[in-house]
Amino acid sequence: MTAFERAQAEVDALTALLLENGIEPRDVAPDAAPEAGPAEVSAADRLLLDAILAGETTAAPAPGRSRLVRRRVIQLAAVACAALVVLTSSTVLGTRHDAAVAGPPALMTYGSSSLAEVYAGTAPSASSALLKLADVADAQPPIATEGDQEVRAYAWYSSGAEVDGVDQKVVEPVTEKNVLRPDGSATTSQDRSSGLDVNGKVVDRRVDRATGKVTGDDLPPGTFDPAWVRNLPRDVxxxxxxxxxxxxxxxxxxxxxxxxxxxxxxxxxxxxxxxSFWVVPPDVSATMWRTFAAEKDVYLLGDTTDRVGRKGVAVAVMEPATPDYTRADVLIISPTTGQLLSWEWLDEDPAAKGGADVAAFRAITSARYVP
Amino acid sequence: MPEQSAAGEFESFFVATAPQVRRYAHRMVDAASVDDIVSETFTLVWQRWVDVPTEEAPRRAWTFRVAHHRVQHWYEAKQRDVRLNRRLAPVRTDVADHAADVTDEADVAAVLALLPPAEREAMWLVVCVGLTPKDAAFVLDCSASALTTRLSRARQRLTVILADRVAQEVNR
Incomplete structure (x- = not known):
């Protein structure tokens, strides 16, 4: 069964669940005029349509301007929050350890190329570097593949939460632990984690008062194929x-x-x-890098240090531009093991320092089989 | 800007799709922001009309993807407001959560209002709007596995929620 077939099976199960409880799955417009047929629009939408065609609407700023405005708001928020953190630390807590910094994470630095070169398509290809990393991965000893697969990571994600009774989508640091069992069941737990310092590096969670459990989910047996990754082909x-x-x-x-x-x-x-849930054997990583090496639009950013302090080689995969953002997926690979250490989503933002905003990132701190 | 001959095509698309996008926005943001989401979405679609897919299903998915990003921006702005106001002033009460007003209604929107936003959005797109999982993954900019996980979690939550409702009605 493919991933989309599994998704469709969930859709069918959800639809059946609603029908069993007397709920019609199709949505009904809460504000639809009774006389309005399926091919008609409300008076408000008719006015909106006329305004759009007349070029009178200004509510959808161009992405560049939107990001500029957004950036300024974030900067203001960061300044306000940072000022309050300093004030609180010095007058109430009397400690210098509550150091999580508000605002978007700082960009990392790279040894060979700039992000501007990546966005412009002028950075060097990562092909030869990826082939070398593949050789490094291939030279690693095989891993034991018995027991549960346990993946731990530190990440900044966009997620849902309820704040003051209102559902919110928030970006917050989490420390996550995903466990995949041989029967295909899985458990995922995410703790609200510590923040980042001014250089974008992770603050030790033991000295950050904000840490604490947030969410956890249990997925039933058969949800995942535990052997999927270790059975991936070894040819490009x-x-x-x-x-x-x-x-x-x-x-x-x-x-x-x-x-x-x-x-x-x-x-x-x-x-x-x-x-996400699987431990990646070294020879699978090696094949992965050879596969990326054969693709265009994969650029070398060079040596870097990831957000938990590990040396790595960064390569950037340019995604096709969307209406709202131009994104580079940055992969940071260990030069000593050939394993993926971290990834980041960097959205182009000419107004930002370094020319990009961090949309999300994940540092894999541990991936192993646990007997 | 598209030529005048494209206006009729856009109008037909708008008439068919705007109500769906409006209902989607109604389930994701507060009532006061629905018009902004719809307006921003279709303004951008019209500005990019020459780039928008010509086939119906991809065109609808493309439009929902724009709406999804508008909703994300709304959540980000709201989150900043909440964080600032929690520190600088008493909690604002001028933005009401419309979901609380409909939780006693026995319709799909009322049930979905009880789910976290990410699960609600995924379920709304595939179950209520009728997008294919492939199109929904495109809209949400996520993998099929991530979409499946959200739907699976939504189903687990709804199973408990709906069972509780049945129990409450039995005891009533």
């Missing part, structure tokens, strides 16, 4: 086909209509799927 063509099939096939990765291209799909699968 097979690996590419297997990963693209997982995301909907090559036609879903054509780069047209605002969708991802092949490199973007591979990156999406690697960061959002392969490394």
């Amino acid at each position: 063509d097979g690996m590419r086909a297997a990963l693209l099939d997982r995301i909907g096939g090559p036609e879903a990765c054509s780069g047209k209509d605002g969708g991802l291209d092949v490199a973007g799909c591979l990156s999406s699968e690697l960061t959002g799927d392969v490394t």
Whole structure:
């Protein structure tokens, strides 16, 4: 069963659940005029349509301007929050350890290329570096593959939460632990974690008072195939086909209509799927890097240090531009093990220091089989 | 800007799709912000009309993706407001959560209002709007596995919520 077939099975189960409880799954407009048919619009939407066609609407700023405004708001919020943190620390808590910094994370620095070169498509190809990293991964001893797969990470994610009785989507630091069992069941738990310092590095959670449990979920047996990643093909063509099939096939990765291209799909699968619950054997990582090495729009950023202090080699996969953002997926790979250490989503923002905003990141701090 | 001949095509698309986007926005943001989401979404779609897919299903998914990003921006702005106001002033009460007003209604929107935003959004798109999982993953900019996980969690939560309702009605 493909990933989309599993999703469709969930849709069918949800639909059946609603019908069993006497709830019609299709939505009904709460404000629809009784006389309005399916091919008619309300008076308000008619006015809106006329205004759009007349060029009178200004509510949708161009992405560049939107980001500029957004950036300024974030900066103001950061200044206000930072000032309050300093005030609180010095007058009430009397400690210098509550150091989580508000605002977007600082960008990391890279040894070979700038992000501007990546966005412009002028950075050097990462192909040869990826092939070297593949050789490093191949030289690692095989891993034992018995027991539960346990993946731990530190990340900044966008997630849902309730604040003061209002549902909110928030970006907050989490320390997560995902466990995948041999029967395909899984448990995921996320703790509100410590923040980042001014250099974008993780503050030790033991000295951050904000840490604490947030969420946890249990997924039933059969949810995942525990052997999926360790059974991935060890040849480039097979690996590419297997990963693209997982995301909907090559036609879903054509780069047209605002969708991802092949490199973007591979990156999406690697960061959002392969490394989420599974432990990646070294030879699978090696094949992964050889697969990326064969793709265009994969650029070398060079040596860096990830947010938990590990040396790595950064490569950037450019996603096709969308109406709202231009995004580079940055993969940071260990030069000593050939394993993926971290990934980041960096959205182009000419108004920001370094030319980009961090949309999300994840540092994999541990991935192992636990007997 | 698209040529005048495109205006009719956009109008037909708007008439067919705007009510769906409006209902989607109604389930994701407060009532006062629904008009802004719809307006911003279709203004951008019209500005980018030459780039918008011509086939119906991808065009609808493209539009919902724009709306999804508008909703994300709304949440980010709201979160900043809440954080600032929690520190600088008493909690504002001028932004009401409309979901609380409909939780006694026995319709799908009332049930979905009890889910976290990410799960509610995924379920609304595929179950209520009728997007395919592939199109919904495109809209939400996530993998099929991530979409499945959200739907699975939504189903687990709804199973408990609906069972509780049945129990309450039995005891009434």
